Amino acid sequence: MITVIEKGRRIFSEPDARSVIEELITHIPAENELSIRLGSWWGAGQRWARNRASLTSDQRDITLIISRPLSHRKQYPLSILATTNQIDSASLKGIGNHINVYFDKWKEKVPPDRILDVPSDIGEGTKVWSDATFDRSILENAEVVEQLTRQSESDNLMSSGFIGSTGSSAMHFYRDEWGRTDWKWGLVTQAECSVTVRDRNGNGSGWMGKTSFDINRVNIPELAAQALERCKLSLNPVRIEPGRYQVILEPQATAVFTELLMGAMSRGTPERAGGGILFLGDDRSIQRYKSKLGLKIIDERLNIFHEPSDPFFGSHVESLRRRIDLIKNGILTGMFDDYGSQLNEIADMYPAFYSTSYRMSGGSTSIEDMISSAKRAVLVARITQPEIVDPGSMLYTGVTRDGLWLIENGAITKSVRNFRWTESPLFVMNNVEEVGIEEQVFEPNGSRNPMNYGFSNSLNNVVVPPLKINDFSFTSTIDAV
């Protein structure tokens, strides 16, 4: 029995995890359906501000979630659930007993509406792993931060930022009511770096960031140098009138709109989450919304897909064994299904899956070429805080941040004040002038819970191109720099 993660081992190995789960299983009656998720997580963080390291941290956590399903009714799945981060023998016995007590209380009272052969919600095993990320030394991080903050200090600018490395392992055990068992094992790393350089008087700000499973793909000195350069270029911005502009969205800005689009792609049932602009109405005969699958929804030059062999997604992605096209030549060809579909024929035609790792294929135009061909446009480095204002038209509002420049007659002429924007990702992606070369952007995993990324379905590896967009709507200026 494991009571302590051994010195030097920051996350569970596969035998570690299996032994914990095997012990827990002994406390649950063998004839019952059971789901156990066990994850371990390690995170190292290097934070800095005002040109000095402000905190270096080492965090480790465990998550154990045990669940005994009572019912698989499509609208109201019911489970007895308990969560802890303690895995000693007494805790395992206690949590197992708790689950049993509540299960026994309710099992006779739940309507017998089990659906045979319901797919389990278990994810496939995953290995998106980089030894370089997991073995990254904190001294190396400290030295990088020392160098980049020295540079900003010598330029009389203020640097702040974060370098993070995480590693996690997760095991999912599933046993159905006929005693068939399934074990899944996942290993994941993620590296992230983001840097903000600001003028001491608050008159300019530059930001750069990148995430990857492999820290060697995150060039920290280069990011810092770019953030510093952008800060200098953004100094003393001038106000220009809000209105419709041709914009060049850098990949980080493009990703905000692709993320919004991806968020609308959950199939859902009439009773549960789903619906929205990508749907045509509910069809109760198949318990699904009729969607716009097969219809053109964005510019035909745009493709969004998940390719298991994509080098940006890690070299051993096992979860999605085949390429999934979500949008092909502008046509909606795939949607997420977070709620096990019985409709295999539909699923075969339009494969459903759930993954937040995706690539939007790009073109061949560089941002420099986009700038030189623009008569009057705005270069947008970053967009943040998108918030819905009209679900019916998928209309959002948000702000620009950390770099906005006016382009006149093929050249950047001035830094401009930030705007609030009001746009729909569908409008944006139907008004594409040019498509640039795609690159991986900053999309950190949003949670420390290893369950959320111990399996590949929540890994945020996002690769998108810059886009030149016509008639982008800036609705008002904001004061923040």
Place this chain on the structure above:
Amino acid sequence: MTFTRRNLLKHSAIALPGSMLLNKGMSFDDLKEAFPLATGIDKAKLIATAIDSAIRAGASYADARLTRNESFTINSFSPNPKQTMALGVRALYQGYWGFASSPLCSEEEANRIGESAVVQAKVNVLGRERQTELAPLEISNGEWETPVKDNPFNIAYEELTDFFAGFSSYASTLKFIKQFNQWYEFSRSYKDFGNSDGQNNSQILYWSSGNVAFKVEDKSIKRESWGKVEEISIAGKGFEYFRDRPIRQYLRNAHEEALNDLSLPMKPIDPGRYVVQIDQGGIANVLQKSIGKATEVDRVFGFEANTGGTSYITDPHTMLNTLKIGSNSVNVWCDRSEIGSAGCVRWDDEGVHPERYDLVKDGILVNLQTNREGASWVKDHYQNTQQDLRSFGTANSPSAMDVQITHPSDLYLMPSDTSITRDNLRESIDDGIEIRIPDISFDFQQITGWSRGGKSYEIKKGKREAILANAGMLFRTPELWNNIISIGGTPSVEYFGLLSRKGQPEQTIASGVKVPPCIVKEMTVIDNTRKA
């Protein structure tokens, strides 16, 4: 679908447990066997071990926290209990901070993370000095527990579910109810703290939270509206937060308003400048974001620049005691010691006993929200205002797994010295707009704000005449607070528990905001769905 109590129960998230009430119930604390470690740890020894380990490794200062967070929900068959433990050590070495945390609560692990925190700090000593001064701490050891009347962890789960299922039943009797959703959670945190200065404290904090919302539909006119029980959010209270309050009355009031909405005509908003009444929920959000967040000392000094943002307080040394944030009637203070508020503690996460202090007095910025390190950054301000250099007790974190940072204190906006209610305020408007339950957003320096959603009403001669579709406010922080022409009186003050996020990695905590409604002149009102 015909609306019947049966159907309502079917569609209400917690209806089934109530309708299948068990004969014998178990409370969370009856589950001790499920979480045996909760009672088997020598907490003081673990904390002392961790601090000693850090000091032995060379730390000039160290603190250790041990937390046990427990929660259960009332939205399904079982309480879905959750218990997590964490031990976290923060160490200071030559001005640099290091932090280490773990879920494993053993002496061996306490030793390891104590030493590790110092190792983390040491790597940053690469030739350049970092000056870190901690404001003095008045040692005040002891134990404390949120004074709750009804400890939800000692009440049978089935009793709780039955109580809340009663609201579903009641909702089913209300006219035109189409959808009724409710959700509740009870949580408790055992927080033990010690530091190398000799502070040792132990406290148990409780929170009760919930959300109740519904839709109404009049099929004869094909109109829908919605309502929300605003009186329920998150508070530092026990089950009495629900049991001792007239929830059904709140629900009736919200339902009545929603029905009234159905009878009002819908109009498009004509963008322009208006006299606008903002309800308590809207003011609470505006206050927390425009003054609460903006005065967090780490934001002001750029420590959040790479994530949530900075502040319009760009030069605190000059702006403190001179910056006119609002009109003379705007007075804002912080108080983490008020019992029942979501941020209420006896000690913050640095062992500081928080007391009430002013943030904005007669419209002027007079303090920042400080922790021990941040207080030293504005040492001159403390001297100039004849205050002892001290932390205001803002250090907080969701658990010892995360390092403690400055989070917003519980905020209070002084009401007017009148008995004016929200309805009275509306009645005083001859021609204007009333905004209810809006979502409020700000830019990353808390200077430009805007609202979305909620309900907007055209007000003529003190009465709601129409619903204005897609109306939203657009404002700058100082203009909003300087343009306030009327503030509700003491009877109009309402409490809200709000969540806020900051840090990298991100942390989320809850704090309380208590405010009256306000009327603002010359507010820019826009059509949120109109593009440029």
